[in-house]
Amino acid sequence: MTALPPPIDHATRYRQHLQACGYAPKPASAWDARATQPGWKRRHDDYSDAFLARLDLDGVDSVLDVGCGPGLLSLPIAARVRQVHALDYSRGMLDGLRAAIARAGVGNIQPWQLSWEDDWSAVPRCDVAIASRSLMVPDLAQALAKLDAHARRRACITFATGPRTGAGELAALLRRTWAPMPDHRYPVNLLLDMGRLPRVDYLPVPAPAADKDVADLLQQAEAMFGELTATERQSLCDWHAASPDNRLGPAPTCRWAFIWWETAG
Numbered sequence: 001m002t003a004l005p006p007p008i009d010h011a012t013r014y015r016q017h018l019q020a021c022g023y024a025p026k027p028a029s030a031w032d033a034r035a036t037q038p039g040w041k042r043r044h045d046d047y048s049d050a051f052l053a054r055l056d057l058d059g060v061d062s063v064l065d066v067g068c069g070p071g072l073l074s075l076p077i078a079a080r081v082r083q084v085h086a087l088d089y090s091r092g093m094l095d096g097l098r099a100a101i102a103r104a105g106v107g108n109i110q111p112w113q114l115s116w117e118d119d120w121s122a123v124p125r126c127d128v129a130i131a132s133r134s135l136m137v138p139d140l141a142q143a144l145a146k147l148d149a150h151a152r153r154r155a156c157i158t159f160a161t162g163p164r165t166g167a168g169e170l171a172a173l174l175r176r177t178w179a180p181m182p183d184h185r186y187p188v189n190l191l192l193d194m195g196r197l198p199r200v201d202y203l204p205v206p207a208p209a210a211d212k213d214v215a216d217l218l219q220q221a222e223a224m225f226g227e228l229t230a231t232e233r234q235s236l237c238d239w240h241a242a243s244p245d246n247r248l249g250p251a252p253t254c255r256w257a258f259i260w261w262e263t264a265g
């Protein structure tokens with residue numbers, strides 16, 4: 001018999017993984033402009049349908065939506081419960097949420113401009129707390145503990161299962177060093193470490209919308225890898241022209257894991 005290996009410190013491993021990816025936390029201002037991008041809701045309808053189909057709101061009175069954005073989920077949830085508390089650190093996102101609230105004439109969503117790291121003691125605990133696509137934070141263990149502590153019954157998150165299809169191929173083509181960001185195995189393990197029993201489901205992968213023209217592909221590559229050199233731009237243009245398959249570029253988003261657990265009450 002050999003000795004058991006030492007236990008894995010998932011919180012530290014997550015931080016090391018982020019470091020290896022060259023991750024830097026985004027300021028709230030980086031999200032401000034995104035709220036006003038046209039078609040945000042239309043582009044994300046399949047995602048929200050898949051999320052809401054899995055969210056159990058039976059007998060639920062109140063929901064906390066952390067990293068709510070312009071309210072893709074807060075609004076439909078508000079139609080099914082008495083009160084929603086919608087929290088985001090981006091003023092632009094909350095302006096988008098307020099506009100959506102006014103358009104829909106909804107009276108039961110309370111916006112809070114706060115970050116994962118701020119003091120949430122003024123925000124009431126809710127029956128259910130959710131964090132949809134909003135957990136790329138420097139301290140994941142702390143964020144999960146915070147979400148858990150603010151939920152009387154259940155908490156629910158979505159977390160990427162891996163990079164978008166095609167992202168690795170693009171990195172290889174451009175000869176960029178690239179490490180995929182941490183995936184859903186981290187929150188699953190951290191929740192087990194917290195004594196919770198996470199249940200995992202997987203949302204369908206969104207189909208690529210249509211052929212991308214080369215300008216779209218260049219823009220997508222710059223969003224992923226930063227500014228491209230003239231040589232890199234040329235090799236991307238050649239690649240785009242080489243096959244109809246390449247015209248789709250990387251998937252518009254990744255596959256999301258839907259993870260929920262019962263909290264301590």
Ligand SMILES: C[S@@+](CC[C@H](N)C(=O)[O-])C[C@H]1O[C@@H](n2cnc3c(N)ncnc32)[C@H](O)[C@@H]1O
Pocket residue numbers: 028031044066067068069070072073087088089090093114115116117131132133134137
């Ligand atoms: C991809 S959007 C998701 C919005 C919405 N939950 C959804 O699924 O459509 C991520 C949101 O998380 C918010 N966010 C990111 N980091 C945050 C942080 N540290 N504290 C609070 N909100 C944050 C952003 O402002 C943005 O609105």
